[in-house]
Amino acid sequence: MTAILELKNVSKNFGGVSAVSNVSFGLKQGEIVGLIGPNGAGKTTLVNLVTGVHSLSDGQVIFKGEDVGSQKPFQAARRGLARTFQIVQPFPEMTVLENVSAGAVFGGAAGGIAAGQEAAQAELDFVGLGHVANEPASSLSLPNRKRLELAKSLAMKPSVLLLDEVNAGLNASEIDDALKLIEQISGRGVTILIIEHLMKVVLSVSERLLVLHHGELIADGTPKQVVEDQRVIEAYLGAKFAERYKVAG
Amino acid sequence: MSIAAVVAYTIALALIPQFAGNYETRIAISVAMFSALALSWNFIGGFTGYPSFSTAAFFGLGCYIGALSQRAGLPAEAAWMIATVGVAAFAAALGAIILRLKGHYFAIGSIAIVEVTRLIISSWGSVTGGGDGLNVPLMTGTPDVVAARILYIMLAVMGGAFVATVIVDRSRLGFGLRCIHQNEDAADMVGVDTTRFKIAAFVLSALFCGLVGAVYASWVGYIDPTDSFSILLTVKVPVMALLGGAGTLAGPIVGAGVFVLLEEFFWANFLQWNRAILGIIIVFLIFFLPGGLLKIRYKNLLKKLSANRSADRSNTVSEGEAKG
Secondary structure (H helix, E strand, O other), X not given: OOEEEEEEEEEEEEOOEEEEEEEEEEEXXXXXXXXEXXXXXXXXXXXXXXXOOOOOOEEEEEEOOEEOOOOOHXXXXXXXXXXXXXXXXXXXXXXXXXXXXXXXXXXXXXXXXXXXXXXXXXXXXXXXXXXXXXXXXXXXXXXXXXXXXXXXXXXXXXXXXXXXXXXXXXXXXXXXXXXXXXXXXXXXOOEEEEEEOOHHHHHHHOOEEXXXXXXXXXXEEOHHHHHOOHHHXXXXXXXXXXXXXXXXX | OHHHHHHHHHHHXXXXXXXXXXXXXXXXXXXXXXXXXXXXXXXXXXXXXXXXXXXXXXXXXXXXXXXXXHHOOOOHHHHHHHHHHHHHHXXXXXXXXXXXXXXXXXXXXXXXXXXXXXXXXXXXXXXXXXXXXXXXXXXXXXXXXXXXXXXXXXXHHHHHHHHHXXXXXXXXXXXXXXXXXXXXXXXXXXXXXXXXXXXXXXXXXXXXXXXXXXXXXXXXXXXXXXXXXXHHHHHHHHHHHHHHOOOOOOHHHHHHHHHHHHHHHHHHHOHHHHHHHHHXXXXXXXXXXXXXXXXXXXXXXXXXXXXXXXXXXXXXXXXXXXXX
């Protein structure tokens, strides 16, 4: 089966700093894949490269067989390549419903504003924000803002969803709720890439894990393979610990 | 509701020449003209949240394109149309460049456009007459007839700008512009083609200014660079829109009306303090009325006032009891 989203030798340099170098991987239709790595590993940069926020220094991004390496963010959104932000980005003075209908009207298939609102209401009910549809977005709590962000991306009817730290700042029970929601989204046939630096969160939902360290992809495999990978342990816990772990193991 | 109010207001303004003299008609023309300019500014400054100070550039170019076309022998109506289209094209070309700037940078860039266009017009003497200005063919008829005609035309432009505002407000374009206003990066991410939307808003903010400028040139019969590209005009128009309520439908009309009447009052009574008063209005707006006159919650205000009064009364009563 061919990949719906494929990165080939993707690199990004900011001046002399190489933020992402030579990363290649593919996402298959309907998969949930986790992308992990320590702070500053280049995870968010990678998402920005895929959605056209940054231009590629080198390599190719192929989405549904089409080279989309030079797309703009709004084009990515219309193609069905949606993302959420690590730092939530609502339209603060609009209502929750208007926020989500923006996704439906501009990024999704909804023809007019009325159709967009209908689609938006459905997504709000899905993520559990139906009861606050007419509140201003700025009044929501952090977990609800994260849900709003999700609803907004879902209203765009994406085929691939990039979730950039949707769980950051949530407590344990809120994370459980968010993970349930992610599984439900996956049940709708959406391919999902979850970006996280919390191992625990990703391990519980991902079918496959990618590990980024200093901008390079150092591991790609099942969660079990990855947590036992020598280079991953080194990246997270340092070379000294990895050495001891190896002896003990 | 605001649509009905604007229609009634327009009719009232249109009736002024029937019942009042030339002075009142001239003020009505000013009100209609500034309403049209403030409504134009509202597209880019109100809906989109880009603080544009290019109004005078569009107005001045409209003056000159209209005047030059009329001097070339075209009828006034054709000259006005050419000015509208010309200024819109100018804004479209310029918008692609200047709309890359944001916030303060955009504001400064947009002021620079006024200065640059003014300098070009005043240096290009062979075509524009330079600092000597241009005479524009006068409209035929008695002063009363001409003034009434200009008033109707300015009201028509104001009406056109208002209709465009209502349409934009209810369409995808208006929704997208509001998204850009609130959070441009997020708007981009949900699929709003921000560059095209912003250029559309910029062009809308320009074309009515161009038309108003061309009609103004026909009305006054003489234009020069300092008058056409006035920095004061470029500041006054946003202040009017903010005074009424930026981003609302009728706010710019309310603001322009109130401002023109205030200005007229201060001109007549405090000639030397006129500019200082404009400054005070700006400061007052920033501190006390960030949302404009239409955004004040008048009911809450009344409630607060009456609550204060009853609180005062109960205070005095309890003090009296304590003394007793």
